[in-house]
Amino acid sequence: MHDGAHIGVEIDLDALWAAVPCPTLVIDREGIVRALSGSAESLMPGALPGSRIDDSVDWLWRAHDRLVQVAPAALDRDVSVVSGSVAGRKFDAHAAVLPTGEVAWSLVEDTAQLLRQAQEALAREQERTAILLEASSVLTASLNVDRCREATVQMAARHLSDAAVLVAPAGRGRRLPVFYSGADEVVEQCSVDADPAVVAGLSEALHGFPPVSSGWIDPMTIPDWLVPQHFSGPPGSVMILTLPGHGVSAGALVLLRRTDRAVYSADDELFAGLFAARAGAALSAARLYAEQAAITRTLMRDLLPPPLHGLHGIEFAGGYRASKDYEVVGGDFYDFHPAARPEDETLVVLGDVCGKGLEAAVMTGKIRNTLQALTPLAQDHEGVLTLLNRAMLSSDHTRFATLVLASVAYRDGQVVLRLTCAGHPPPLIVRDNGQVEEADTKGTLVGALERITVQSFETFLAPGETCLLYTDGITEARGGPLGHDFFGEQRLADSLTGCAGMPAEAIVERVLMLATQWVGQRVHDDIAVVAITAPQRTHLSAVDGHTRGRYVA
Secondary structure (H helix, E strand, C coil), rough: HHHHHHHHHHHHHHHHHHHCCCCCEEEECCCEEEEEEEHHHHCCCCCCCEEEEEHHHHHHHHHHHHHHHCHHHHHHHHCEEEEEEECCEEEEEEEEECCCCCCCEEEEHHHHHHHHHHHHHHHHHHHHHHHHHHHHHHHHHHHHHHHHHHHHHHHHHHCCEEEEEEEEECCCCCEEEEEEEEECCCCEEEEEEEHHCCCCCCHHHHCCCCCHHHHHHHHHHHHHHHHCCCCCCEEECCCEECCCCCCCCEEEEEEECCCCCCCCCCCHHHHHHHHHHCCCCHHHHHHHHHHHHHHHHHEEEECCCCCCEEEEEEEEEEEEEECCCCCCCCCCCEECCCCCCCHHHHHHEEECCCCCCCHHHHHHHHHHHHHHHHHHHCCCCCHHHHHHHHHHHHCCCCCCCCEEEEEEEECCEEEEEEEEEEECCCCEEECCCCCCEEEEEEEEECCCCCCCCCCEEEEECCCCCCCEEEEEHHHHCCCCCCCEEEEEEHHHHHHHHHHCCCCCEEEHHHHHHHHHHCCCCCCCCCCCEEEEEECCCCCCCCCCCCCCCEEEE
16 A cells, blocks of 8 residues: 555656646756656757756756765755756756755746847837838828839838849830839839849749748849849848739839848748738739729710810800819710811700719710710701700619700801700800890700700800800809808809900800809809800801890791
């Protein structure tokens, strides 16, 4: 029973020693390890039960040997604290003599060194975090692709290397756009006719594959075109990283260090990868913005109002302002379909689509395209509006529009004007004596009802007289002293009384200026204005002075 109990106690003691949290070894007088904690076994894999301590930690063996050589009476208390390194870490070893004569050595790591290492690691991480935050801020500040590339190599040369090179994907040809930056952070750009496949890791980076280790890249194989002109000496260490984008690589970043500096470590590669990820995201965003801007410009060309000019002795001028300063097009529009000969009719269209912004602009484009196709039928205003009404009703939308059509021709020495409104404010005619008349034309909205009805109006313009087409963005502009009053038809007519004999462009500018002053900084609707003027030099035959206009059945 005694032996069994003794064996049971030994088993319990072994388990107890193994559970000690700090690295602890129990060594007998001959230097044989009898027990050790789990943390000691992890720290010193060679120190196993039954092995000699001098085979694993020689400084601990020397201290243990000195300790067991002292008088037996001195072994009743802690008699020694020694220091040494294990696995590159500094420890203080505290000896405790056990009743069996064995010595328990407890290893306590040097906390001051740990603190210094922790502080250094924290400072390094704080510095790197600041660099990454700066990169995110600087690189996303511009949506210009080339400026973003320049900022990338500048920051990489400042924080990651002695020089940085950005190789952008090739365009339509084989030439590669390359950006260089060195210690002076001056960026140079050129286009190189080179094969990236001859550089280890470059072709892969340009295709978005993970980078190869810098240790696998021989700096001596780097071609001259990948080294900045002012880089001193051959590169001693090279790292090539992909700049990951949205589904496609934004390029490759090549980092160069001089021979007098340490080669890139795995930690350096990890941090450089984080920087490259941010740079790639910024470059990809800039590229997408550039592509979208190009598409927008292409589409916008068909939505912008056309430039107006004089034609066949008649002046035409137009003005447009969107409801928001940052928008270029909206729901108001005008269009111009010039005649080939003076006696033929030039068609001017001004309209207002229900709503504002991009959706209204899209409908504006559809209406203008439809009217362009219907131009050969322009002699019949009602027929054109009826076909347009059918087209709008058949399409999948709920928007309607108001329109005014003006057919202008120079015939027999006269400027002949035919006007037709469809739910639109009637045009105003400024006579040579300053009198302002309202064209007697009206009609139903386009795109709202199955059947459209209109009444046209025909008149003549004497030299210096003008017909003004406008949208309700002028008359319904709220402003004035209290900011709640409409500009109104009467105020518009009064402002035109002094415009007799003025050029068409001057009248348009005057109307837009008065409306802008009335609105001030307040919100307003889209505004469109077109002026049709018979110049002062135009010679007209005698016209009935009492009635210049007449109804057209």
